[in-house]
Amino acid sequence: MPLNMTQGVTDISQQVFDLHMTIFYICVVIGIIVFGVMFWAIIHHRQSRGAVAASFHESTKVEILWTLIPFVILIVMAIPATKTLLAMEDTTKPDLTVLITGSQWKWHYSYFDQDVEYFSLLATSPAQIANEREKRDNYLLEVDRPLILPIGQKVRFLITSQDVIHSWWVPAFAVKKDANPGFINEAWTRIEEPGIYRGQCAELCGKDHGFMPIVVIAKTQVDYEEWLQTTKVAQQQAREEEQRLLDMQLPMDELMALGEKTYQTRCAVCHQQAGQGIPGAFPALAGQGLSVDKSKKLEHISIVVHGKAGTAMQAFGPQLSLKEIAAVITYERNAWGNDxxxxxxxxxxxxxxxxENL
Structure with a gap:
């Protein structure tokens, strides 16, 4: 593991690294001088050599000197620091703007003026987390849908949150901004080389804080445009498919298969893999748990779709497709003994x- 700060892959990250090293070397020089003088005084003015302590007080020259020298040092440090901070905060004239919204425990990316948006979730399986399967190289730092960005363009990030305070942090870009509910913070980057860059939420946002990674894939402009068009077509097809589903009756086995997959990726983190919940935090769904009896079917759908005020239950209506919501509710109503x-x-x-129907 490297002991120094990440050098990064952008111009800003290089400026931050250079500033870090400049301040570090200044501190090293100060340390050498201060400790050198201290140890010299200890050795050459020790009692065994017959040194006698001087008795004096109030030296105007000394007081001016020890005030002036730190002031000059701080000015020398402040000039490059100010330049770097101003550059980091200059989000003007972006080529692309992405709205980043954090929620427990996922990121939502929305590309301005492109009609493309999606959620990005942890791709590490529960079996790996539970040590039931061998961990992959990027354990807890892999997602199902990474953020795709073009190289050579100034990308502005608008960062906010739906629930608690998160923090979007990608060390390679020198970007770390808090995502505060009700507020929008800004940051930017310009990536020069294609590649995969990883980060994570850097704020203690809840019990699964460590399960909220960030993956950014930087592509050439041609590859980015191809991905963008493919994604637009795929999302349009998904919307059309949802409209067709409204007139269909999906069979139980298909719903249960998709429902189990959706539950394990979206719900198990809170309600646990077998629906047992966490007492005092997340209700159990197993064994005729929350709202699964026939008389409360609509209530069950409403809770999944709209969430539940005053609890950690999120609204999954904007996050999942109609088919996924229908499947996961079917699964919850027929798994773990609910039947x-x-x-x-x-x-x-x-x-x-x-x-309707409520």
């Missing part, structure tokens, strides 16, 4: 999203 036997269809989820 209600009923399915939830996309049309029922859409009705709750529209405020």
């Amino acid at each position: 209600t036997g009923d399915t939830v269809q996309a049309a029922e989820v859409q009705a709750v999203l529209n405020g």
Whole structure:
């Protein structure tokens, strides 16, 4: 593990590194001088050599000197520091703007003027976390959908939060900004080389703070444009598919298979893999748990879609597709001994999203 600060891959990160090293060397010189004088005085004015302590007080020259020297040193340090800080905060004239929204425990990326947005979640499996499977090289630093950015362009980040304070931190870019609910902070970067750059939430945002990684893939302009167009087409097709689902009745086995996958990636972190929950924090869903009886089917859908005020239960309506919501609720209502036997269809989820049947 390197002992020094990350040097980074952008011009700003290099400026930050250079500033760090400049301040470090100044501190080293100060330390050598101060400790050198101290040890010289200890050795040459020790009692065994017959040294007698002088008795004096109030020296105007000394007081001016020990005030003036630190002042000059601070000015020397402040000039490059100010230049670097001003450069870090200059988010004007961006080529691309991305809105980054943190929530427990995921990131949402929205590209301005591009009609592209998606959530980015931890891709490390629960089995790896539970030591039931061998850990991969990028354990806890891998996501299902990374942030894709073009190289050679100034990218402005608008950073906020839906719930608690998070912090979007990518060391290679020298970007670390808090995501505060109700506020928008700004940062920027310009990546010069294609590559994969990793970071994570740097704020203690809850019990799964360590499960909120960031992955940025920098592509050439041609590759970025290709990805952008492909993503736009895919998201448009997904919207069209959702409309077709409204007239379909999906079978139980298909819903259960997708529901289990969705539950393990989105819900198990709080409600646990077997639906047992965490007493006092997250309710159990197993064994006729929260809202799974037939008379509360609509309530169950509403809680998943809209969340529950005053709790950590998020609104998954904006996060999951109609099919995924229908599947995960079907799974919760028929797994771990609940066995209600009923399915939830996309049309029922859409009705709750529209405020109907409640």
